[in-house]
Amino acid sequence: MARFSVHFKTILTLSWRNLWRNRRRTAIMLGAISVGVWAMIFMTALMRGMVDDMLNQGIRNLPGHVQIQHPEFLDDPNVVNSIDEAQGALLAALQDDGTRVWANRIRVPAVIASERESRGINLVGIEPLSEADITGLPGQIAEGRFLESNDDKGLVIGAKLAERLETRLGKRVVVMSQDPDNNIAERGFRVVGIYRAELAAQEEFNVYAARATLQKLLKIEGRVSQIVLVDDDYRDVELLYQRIAQAAPEGLEVKPWYEIDTYLAVMFNMMDGFVLVWVVIIFLALSFGLVNTLVMAIFERIREIGLIQALGMRPGLIVYQILLESLLLLLIGLFTGNLLALITIRPLEDGLDVSIVAEGMAMMGAGSVIYPNLTLYDVVLANVVVVLLGILTSILPAWRASQLDPVRALNTH
Secondary structure (H helix, E strand, C coil): CHHHHHHHHHHHHHHHHHHCCCHHHHHHHHHHHHHHHHHHHHHHHHHHHHHHHHHHHHHHHCCCCEEEECCCCCCCCCCCCCEECCCHHHHHHHCCCCCCEEEEEEEEEEEEECCCCEEEEEEEEECHHHHHHHCCHHHHEEEECCCCCCCCCEEEEEHHHHHHHCCCCCCEEEEEEECCCCCEEEEEEEEEEEECCCCHHHHHHEEEEEHHHHHHHHCCCCEECEEEEECCCCCCCHHHHHHHHHHCCCCCEEEEHHHHCHHHHHHHHHHHHHHHHHHHHHHHHHHHHHHHHHHHHHHHCHHHHHHHHHCCCCHHHHHHHHHHHHHHHHHHHHHHHHHHHHHHHHHHCCCEECHHHHHHHHHCCCCCEECCCCCHHHHHHHHHHHHHHHHHHHHHHHHHHHCCCHHHHHCCC
């Protein structure tokens, strides 16, 4: 053990000194590694933030984290496929402390008409108090007010829809849908609020009214289209889903968000794979510089390597020394790159405004502000991949150095 310690200290000293024999080349390589690591972590944090925003926007918009509905509702969102409001064991499970917030919802296709235009819409009957915690809709009101109670007689529409209908705050519009008997259910509503969503597409289709008001209009008192639950983290809803599924009576369908919206589920599952691929691609670009640096360093020290071989250093220790040089280079670059990433990401935690490409972001389902999400997993993954691939990349130059013939090496000029 003592002998190994002496060898390690000696080789570490030699590796450190050799690293700085050509300061300019080492500095350039350190700069490349640092910038590469910074790019890995910074871009990954931006991508994480964008994907998180897309998932949260999509999940909070209507599906929620867990959803209870009629088994045929998702395929046919008709008023006929409604369910009773929560009661008994299901109500007890919903009111349990394990559920952060839940709400009854009515969601039916409808037509809205102003004095000049008419449009097909998604008519949503909500419970105003709960909706604030589920979608944050009250905070999106740009004009007027939000719905105040379950019996509110007003209507909240999007700014884009108001523009299409050529109507405005305070004007009356007519909403038409069907009741369970397939009769036309229509009623005049006054526009009491206009909202602006982060995703402009939502403004054209989602129209909000009070739940009890819609129940009377559609003649479904005591019944709703869905019961929506929202937990603290969309990544961890399995326990909530299992608990609600056990409490739900037969004939109801309980689904987590990743089964309701498979597109969002695919985005979520692809993210970790994307991070790994991104890190590997960046490192492949760095590896050419790393190999070049090590090979040039070996060429400059051929006589020196031949001398230490002649003095009795085993080939294995030469490989050890070259790999240690590579490891030191990687560790310094990693430290600098991680520090740069932390310094540049922290000021952006309040949001990075990308409204200049808002339309493109909206097409992907993301808002115009990105909140970078720096996770420990991504930082550790980037560092581990760089170290492992860096050592693997350095093995060939180290092995070639260990195979030099001492006599020929000493006669090299």
